[in-house]
Amino acid sequence: MIDPTVVPVAVAFNPFDVLDVPAREWITLLVDWIVAVFRDFFRAYISPPVRAVMEAVHWAFSSIPPLLFLALVFALAWWAASWRVALFSVIALAVVGFMDVWSPFITTLSLVTTAVVFSMLIGLPIGILCSRSDTLYTLIRPVLDIMQTTPPFVYLVPAVMLFGIGNVPGLIATIIFAMPPVIRLTNLGIRQVSEDLVEAGIAFGSTPRQMLWKIQVPLALPTIMAGINQTIMLSLSMVVIAAIIGAGGLGLEVYAGLERLNIGQAFVGGIGIVLLAMVLDRITQGLGEHAPGRRKSK
């Protein structure tokens, strides 16, 4: 008979007791170290340009009278996509205005625009470099995976520690979170350009630079635009979350509404975000299909 009180050693043994990895402590140490070493550097060299661009964009957007703003959106949407999208965009933005969240909407749009500008500024060159070097891409891929799968909240902590609170740390977190699609799809788009066409470019004596700008990038444009579209969507979602660390705009409406249990305020902010997302999505998708040389099917 087996005595149930005597548990065999093998079962009683818990391997996790042997080693206790102090991961929390290590990471805290690492972050502390990074903060201690880089904080001043980051605040001196990274914050100012981000802030400057953001403020310029915000100033530009908010100085356009709402009626003119709607007219411009209408024209842009029509040019980029179709009159349907144009009409939809104007109605959606009008709803935002009538719900009295025009000013937070402008703030969010400025934040998204700034984040996307920086994501592209950094992401496009990296994407292009990746498309030319398999080694570089193998190195960068895991980094992109980490950037994309890390829950958005996790970015906020180091952002606050390095940059304090407010719009700028929110933007920095957003830029990092939203950049991967631009890199991935720029790389993919360029690699997808048909071998035949690259050969034709070579046969006529193109330099690598001519090849890039005259053949590869134009042909990769629809794919790159799809990446930018994804980046815009990711920025938007992150900019909203960044309200937690003090970023303004529609996200702040939601956050404040929730905090005060003002469901109406939170929902109005939420609807504004959804409408903005839809407008941005339709317009940038339209841009992607705008590439020359495609059979026009309208």
Add this chain to the structure above:
Amino acid sequence: MIRVENVTKVFGANPQSVLPLLEQGKTKTEIQSETGHVVGVKDASFKVEAGQVFAIMGLSGSGKSTLIRCLNRLVEPTSGKIFFEDPEKGELDVTAMNVEDLRMLRRHQMSMVFQHFALFPHRTVLSNTVYGLEIQGRDKQEREEIGLKMLGMVGLGEWAEAYPSELSGGMQQRVGLARGLATEAKLLLMDEPFSALDPLIRVQMQDELKKIQAELERTILFITHDLDEAMFIGNKIAIMEAGEIIQIGTPEEILVNPRTEYVARFVEQADPTGVITAGTIAIPFRGTAFEQVREAGELKYLARQAYPEIEYGLDRDGRLREVVSAERSLTVEPLESVLEGRSHTSHERRRDDTLLTCTNRTVLRKLLQGRTYSTLPIVVTDEDGCAEGIVDEMELIGAILEKRGVSEEEAEAGIEAPRGRSSTA
């Protein structure tokens, strides 16, 4: 202009390892099943003189595209050498060039027309056409002028602003052609440039290409599946089989003397009337088919044993001075002059008192036309006007049916009746 020496291209993980096997004489199929490497081109050597058109033919997969791509190193040869005769710099070793020299060579000296067009879908027809010029750094106005001229030449002047996707396959191919011609490169590499064209436009493009080639002194390497096209355009033809060039020669040489069964099968369907020349099929006066029947003053009279009634009087230089038939002296006229303005379906009785002469470069078609005028044999002369031999009905029929002329041995032996092609050739 271009000289290719023992170029071999092997596709696969370790091409160099396959070279010894090739030297041992293993075939493409053996190497493929043993090592998994594909032999694209095997030991190809040839030379193309400036201003010549060199046609490359062969079945699908025989390595034509691979060979032509080795010349501008779109495909890197595994072994062998390629030399390009630059008009200014002399002979250059293409296989040893660095990236920059190679780029300059491709930009200014060699241009290419692709089998699958490879047009840039994001550029208009005109901007596709001028791509090479753009890369050369020509200014916009100049390159558009040239581009429009080239498009006009291929009959697409109206389509300059269209995008390739709006064009049919044949039209796209012509854009590719215009793009290849626009760079003003001296050497054109053309990979089946006319394959997608309908027959009418095709003939028009062939004429156009010949004209360009003659006017602008381009040297052309030309891949085609169409033998008549190869014979019409090519000064020389190379036939490829399983990566190897198995015969190089003028269209006539290949037609008349196919080296292997494969080549013979290739040329079987060809139309010989524009290719075979009088010199090839003529029965030579100096051969044993003729004998001297008499001598009168300066002139020696020759006649054929089988047809002794016609006597050809040649002077000491070998020029034809008189032709006598049934004791009558016949009129002798150049073929060219009687053909002018003549309909070949006339119901007039053919002449039996006029004998025609032609040069040895005259093609079969002309000779046949001549036979609609006169029933007598045609005398063939060389460039200096010395009589070489005669072409009679049998030779014309033989040339059409068997695509061959009198071989040396037959001429020596004076045999002319049996004309079965020996299958051991």
